[in-house]
Amino acid sequence: MSALQFLGYKVMQMKYERNTEFESVKEPISLEPKMTTKINLEDNNINITLSVVVGSLEHKNIPFQVSCSIIGTFVYKTDEDTTKIDLDTLIRNNAVAILYPYVRAIIATLTTTSNEFPGYNMPTINVSKVLAQQDKKRV
Template structure:
C-alpha cells in the first residue's frame, strides 16, 4: 500500500460562460489557466479542493470563461511512507497531480459541448509547481 490513498472525488462546481466581448477577428486566443488548491488535513484524512479558471468575460481575445472545482478525498498513512519526503510535500504535490486529469477532462468536455469553439484541453503540466509559482507572485 502507498502512503497516499486516493479515495474519491466529486465535482463541486463547473461553469461555462460565453464572452460577449470576444472579437472573432483576433488571430490569437489568450487562454491562461489559473489554479488554486486548498488543503484540509484532519489527522490522516485529507480533503483537497482544486479550482481552475480559464478565460475571461472582459478580454476580447478570449471566447469564454470556464471554471471548475473538484474536491478530492485522500488518506495518508505515515507508516507506509518509506521515503524521506515530508507528509506536507507528498500531500501538496501528489494530491493535485492525481486530481488534475479529472479537471482537464471536465474542462475539455464542457468546452467541446459549447459547439462553437474548438475543444480546449488544459496542457499537461506539473500543477504542483505551477501552484507554487503562482503563490510566490
C-alpha cells in the same frame, strides 16, 4: 504501496460562460489556466479542493470563461510512508497531480460541448511547479 491513498473526488462546481463581448481575432487566443488549491487536514484524512479558471469575460479577445472545482479525498497512511517526505510536499506533488487530470477532462468536455468554439485541452503540466510559480506571483 503508497502512503497516500486516493479515495475519489466530487465535482463541486463546473461552469461554462460565453463572453458576449467577444470579437473574433485572427491571431491565436491565449487561455492561461489559473489554479488554486485548498487543503483540509483532519488527522490522516485529507480533503483537497482544486479549482481551475480558464478564459475571461473581461477581455474582448477571449471567447469564454470556464471553471471547475473538485474535492479529492485522500488518506495518509503514516506507517506506510517509507520515504519520510514532508506531508505538504506529498500533497502538493502527488495529491494535486492526481486530481489535475479530472479537472482537465471536465474543462475539455465543457468547452467541446459549447458547440461554438474548438474544445480547449489544458496542457499536461508539472502541477507542483505551476502552483509554486503562482504562489510567488501572489507575494
